[in-house]
Amino acid sequence: METKLNSGYGAAGRGLEELRGDCARMAPHWVVPATSAPAPVPASLIHGVTIPPASVRLIADMSDYGD
Template identity: 65%
Template sequence: MTNLKVHGSVPLDLEGDLASLRGDGARMAPHWAAPDRITPRPVSPSLIHGVTVPPASARLLDAMSDYGD
């Protein structure tokens, strides 16, 4: 279910275009705080386990062409 409550005098445009989307993003940006920098920490190889892929998925991926073909 979509919450269509609008707080403020911004017109509600459900069929918006790119300009409308960019405007929405510009209005929301001040409400979101981003960290200055995220430094990933190394993961010990002992914590990395194998990946199990179902045979059907493996066949599907094997049948796909490589990117750029």
Template identity: 65%
Template sequence: MTNLRAPAPSPADLEGGLASLRGDCARMAPHWAAPGRATAPPVPPSAIHGVTVPPGSARLLEAMSEYGD
């Protein structure tokens, strides 16, 4: 969504190059914290049901050679 109340950047704001952009990013980085890495618990095979594979896909996979052949 566009903020229609924000003023348009002046041409001077758009200049500065990559070094200026990297400096801006470095100054803004502390304002956002990265979320912790979420790990999902393993799912037992007995809990997996309702998965169907189209016959064409099954034939394609069956015809593929094993890795390392």
């Protein structure tokens, strides 16, 4: 793959149209295969879930936005 640098400052010196062209050429490389999402499990089937006390304390001690 060829890399072009117009101003010596990498992508910062390139025009938007050139960047769009680069993205369009790369898009076929990033195709994600279609997969079906798993069906949600009804709440009535979820039972017997236990959370260890250490995990409860860990989450309780965290701030709202994480630590």
